[in-house]
Each structure stands twice: as C-alpha cells, then as structure tokens.
Amino acid sequence: MKAIVKIFVLITFVCVLSKLNSQEKQIFSNFGYGFTSPHHQEMWNYITGHTKQINLAYLEKRSDLNSHGKNILKGINICFINTGNPETMGYSFGACPEFHIPIIPNKSLYFLLGCGIEYNTKTYDKDDNYSFSAIGSHFNALIRLGFYNDFKISNRFKLNTGFFINHFSNGIIKSPNLGLNVLTLNAGLKYQLSEKKHSQKKIIENIKSGSWQFVGTGSVKQVKHDQQRSAAFLLSAEKFIKTKHISSFGFGTDFILDYSMQNRLYEMDKHNYSFSDNIKIALKSSWTIPIGELQIHLQAGSYLKNSNFKTEFVFERLGLRYFVNKNIGLNIALRAHFAKADAIEFGVAYRIE
Secondary structure: OHHHHHHHHHHHHHHHHOOOOOOOEEEEEEEEEEEEOOOOHHHHHOOOOOEEEEEEEEEEEOOOEOOOOOOOEEEEEEEEEEOOOHHHHOEEEEEEEEEEEEOOOOOOEEEEEEEEEEEEOOOOEOOOEOOOOOOOOOEEEEEEEEEEEEEEOOOOEEEEEEEEEEEEEOOOOOOOOOOEEEEEEEEEEEEEOOOOOOOOOOOEOOOOOOOEEEEEEEEEEOOOOOOOOEEEEEEEEEEEEOOOOOOEEEEEEEEEEEOOHHHHHHHOOOOOOOHHHHEEEEEEEEEEEEEOOEEEEEEEEEEEEOOOOOOOOEEEEEEEEEEOOOOEEEEEEEEEEOOEEEEEEEEEEEEEO
16 A cells, blocks of 8 residues: 555656646645545445545646636646545545636636546455445546635635545446545645746637537446446537627437447346337536637436436536537547446537537
C-alpha cells in the first residue's frame, strides 16, 4: 500500500510540474469526508464506514476562448479515496481533466465537472470477495461533479468549501457493476501561482449546439459475470433551442438496439421473448454547455418502449462531444438508470447549424 501511495504522489508531482509554463496557474487542493451511497439494498452488506478523500489539481484559465467562457478554469485532478471499508471495497486512485465553470460571471461560486479514469484496488471475486457487487474491474470510468465556493484569504490564497460526488463504474462492460457513488463535504485551499507573459493565443469560438444534432453510438454490456458480453447500438436525434446564453436546452429521442436485454429478461424468469424486446425508444431533455470545440451534455429522459420498463423507466446521461470541425464530432457518454451505469457509449455526432 505504501508503494502505491508513493507512486500516486510522484504522478501528482510530475503532472503539476509539466504545466508550470502556462499563465494564470492555480493549485487546487482539498480534503473530503462523507459516505458511499447505498443505492441498492445489497450494498448495505459492505458499506460500513465513512469515506475520506484527497484532491490535488492544477488549474489554468481558458484565455483562448472568446468573451463567453473565458473565466472557465481547466485542469488536471488527481484524487485518492478511502471508501470506508478498504478490506472489501479497497482504495480508489483517480485522474481526470476537469472544468470549473463559474455559475455567476465574475463570482466565486463554481460548478465542477471532470471525466477520467479510476483504479480500484478491490473488485468482485467469486471466491475471495463475493459480497462486493459494486465493481467488477480494476479500471473504471471516473466522473466528478460538485459545487464549491472560494473565499479570499490573500492575493495568493483562497479557502474553498463545497459538495462533491465521485462516481466510478465500468459501464457494465464487466459485471457485476452497480457502481460506487461517493458523496463528500470538502474544504481546502486554492493557491494562485505567479503569471508569465507570453504571446496572445488564437481566440477559439465556442461551437454551440446548433439547431439539430444526430448521434450514433455503440457499446458493450455484460449482465452477469459468467455470461458473454452483448452489443448495444443507439441512434439519436436532438433539437436545440437557441438562447442568448452560452448554454442551450434541447429535447430529442433515442432509438436503442440492446442485445443484452434477452439475458436480462432471462434473469427475471421471462423466457418468452422476441427480437422486439431488444428495442428501446425514449424521449429526453438536454442541457448543453460548449467550451471551445468541446460540448458537455447533461440529459434525462423516459422510455416509451422498454421490455424492462418496471426497473428502467427513466435514465440519465452525461456526454462529452469534441467537434473536429463545425459539423462532425466524437462522442462519449455514460448512460445510467437511477445512478447505476447501463452503458458507456462511443460514437460520432453530426451537427446542423
């Protein structure tokens, strides 16, 4: 365990040093104390203690954007989490790029969003750790959400306090995968490093949502750890409402072909099924934030057709779309049902102005 901690500290040190030639640099650190959410009844068997979390991040201001979004902070975060029951649930080490978005311009209240990778030291094992149903793989997707406020102490130092949610799962690529949701109250310091003058960057215009976006994705799912993996495909059409603000709202529909549904229905003792049971149709709403070529999509919706509607009648999705030009973008998203990951979706998006 000591060796892992040393490696973690070394990686953090290298990540920070590699960025010291940028302007408006900040070091963001805090400590969190909270709990892991038992969003399934069986999780009470191994959630036995409070969680502790340490975060250390390098941040810089997005000076390459136009007037909309230029106060957004971007950075790299390294985190360590004691899950509260390390003998069963292990320790968590995460790394992710993240954005700190001012909720009110020129104020100190921020919304934080980060997406990256997490390594968990413990996983489900049918012989040695059979009760741990939350995580089936060592490497998982990491999503960080939170709100925090800065309080100025001096020209260099600020106190930060906030509420954070850390979610990690493998998107049911490997079962079991209930996922873990770690909720913490955090407090720490933000340190402003000295700035260095350099040539003005090229101004990047935000690629907004446009009028329409069409998305196609694929994913791999495993219902139980002893079953084969199944493919799932999605086609989506999204209509956006243009506003004067940087963000936009929209609505749309999803058409999903999910070949894992037959295995899921079989586990529910439903042995009479047809091809149509693999089809899901949904309506959804969306909130989109553009940051240069990147778009952050937060979506929620309900199914019009789902053969497992009783337990999967609503869904939520966090998606990232990076546009290589004005029309074509790369898409990655995590779809979940009541905070339980259902699929990690990889694909492409097409934007119509």
